[in-house]
Amino acid sequence: MTDVVTDSVEAVLGDAGAGADLAAPIGKRPHLWAWVLRRIGLGVLTLFGVSIVVFAATQAIPGNPAREILGREATPSAIQAFEQEHGLTGSLISQYWHWLHGVLTGNFGVSLASHQSVLSIIGSRGLNTLALVVLSAAIAIPLGVLIGTLAAVAHDRPFDHAVQLVLVVLTSLPEFVIGLAMLIVFATTVLTVFPAVAVIPSGQNAFGHPSAIVLPVLTLVLAVVPYLARLQRGTMIDILGSEFVTMARLKGVRERTIVRRHALRNSLVAVIQGSSITLIYLTGGVVSIEYLFAFPGLGSALTSAVQSRDYPVIQGIVVVFAAAYVVFNLMADLLTVCVTPRLRTRFR
Numbered sequence: 487m488t489d490v491v492t493d494s495v496e497a498v499l500g501d502a503g504a505g506a507d508l509a510a511p512i513g514k515r516p517h518l519w520a521w522v523l524r525r526i527g528l529g530v531l532t533l534f535g536v537s538i539v540v541f542a543a544t545q546a547i548p549g550n551p552a553r554e555i556l557g558r559e560a561t562p563s564a565i566q567a568f569e570q571e572h573g574l575t576g577s578l579i580s581q582y583w584h585w586l587h588g589v590l591t592g593n594f595g596v597s598l599a600s601h602q603s604v605l606s607i608i609g610s611r612g613l614n615t616l617a618l619v620v621l622s623a624a625i626a627i628p629l630g631v632l633i634g635t636l637a638a639v640a641h642d643r644p645f646d647h648a649v650q651l652v653l654v655v656l657t658s659l660p661e662f663v664i665g666l667a668m669l670i671v672f673a674t675t676v677l678t679v680f681p682a683v684a685v686i687p688s689g690q691n692a693f694g695h696p697s698a699i700v701l702p703v704l705t706l707v708l709a710v711v712p713y714l715a716r717l718q719r720g721t722m723i724d725i726l727g728s729e730f731v732t733m734a735r736l737k738g739v740r741e742r743t744i745v746r747r748h749a750l751r752n753s754l755v756a757v758i759q760g761s762s763i764t765l766i767y768l769t770g771g772v773v774s775i776e777y778l779f780a781f782p783g784l785g786s787a788l789t790s791a792v793q794s795r796d797y798p799v800i801q802g803i804v805v806v807f808a809a810a811y812v813v814f815n816l817m818a819d820l821l822t823v824c825v826t827p828r829l830r831t832r833f834r
Contacts, residue, residue: 541582585801622710634718699781
């Protein structure tokens with residue numbers, strides 16, 4: 487399992503990885519920073535492609551944004567004035583170039599509905615979404631690694647079978663179904679321990695209202711832990727059956743020491759890659775969870791923007807999500823190279 491993950495990273499390295507000779511002199515090997523800069527360049531190209539797709543997708547949304555925002559009673563002259571004021575009358579190419587130029591200069595535009603700066607919306611709502619992602623990841627990643635490790639140590643025993651059953655059940659449930667179950671159990675029908683709706687006053691963020699984020703965080707944790715735990719379990723089973731672990735057992739090393747010092751250390755690559763995928767999933771998964779709990783984050787802002795055809799807000803939030811995906815992937819690959827001697831030897 488670990489070799490599979492490592493090989494996938496080698497494929498990402500491209501010419502700087504798979505094409506490099508491990509036995510080549512140090513001076514002929516590519517520099518690590520050259521690979522990092524190339525990955526950053528590919529990330530920028532990815533964001534450029536995302537910007538084109540997002541802009542085209544917003545234009546394809548049915549309905550006129552001016553009519554959606556001004557209402558059905560708006561006169562044609564009012565609609566025309568609104569479109570001219572917000573730059574919606576030019577060609578699609580000119581509109582895209584104007585928007586892209588603004589993004590590159592730090593100006594994401596102004597919301598068509600609220601007339602607020604898109605950057606201010608992203609800044610205020612982004613802190614709340616950041617709270618969900620960071621807290622969920624801080625709980626889910628260690629918990630998934632722990633459950634997967636314990637299940638691997640108890641491979642084919644009753645504990646392992648019970649854990650696998652629970653994980654499969656959770657994996658089969660969509661996240662909004664898990665969220666509804668959390669609402670029923672902890673906020674409405676069974677218990678009323680936590681609020682069903684996340685009420686966070688304007689100008690404040692979720693870090694100052696812990697009770698409002700408990701159920702969204704719990705839902706996200708239950709949605710991602712099964713993937714991490716199953717990945718860790720498979721990796722640990724593979725490592726615990728390897729030759730060097732067998733040799734350690736023959737030398738009389740205690741099983742607890744083998745798991746802690748040898749198996750867990752060699753599962754770092756899978757943990758890093760799994761954590762990256764988890765962060766990416768959490769960043770995208772907040773959209774439905776924030777809508778379900780009326781949580782004032784980027785996900786709920788995106789949902790509202792789609793309903794009101796607020797193009798600048800949609801484009802700005804999606805670009806921020808895409809940038810987070812690129813950063814998470816780059817960090818995971820860089821950490822994988824750093825902790826894997828087999829990959830480090832490809833660079834100088």
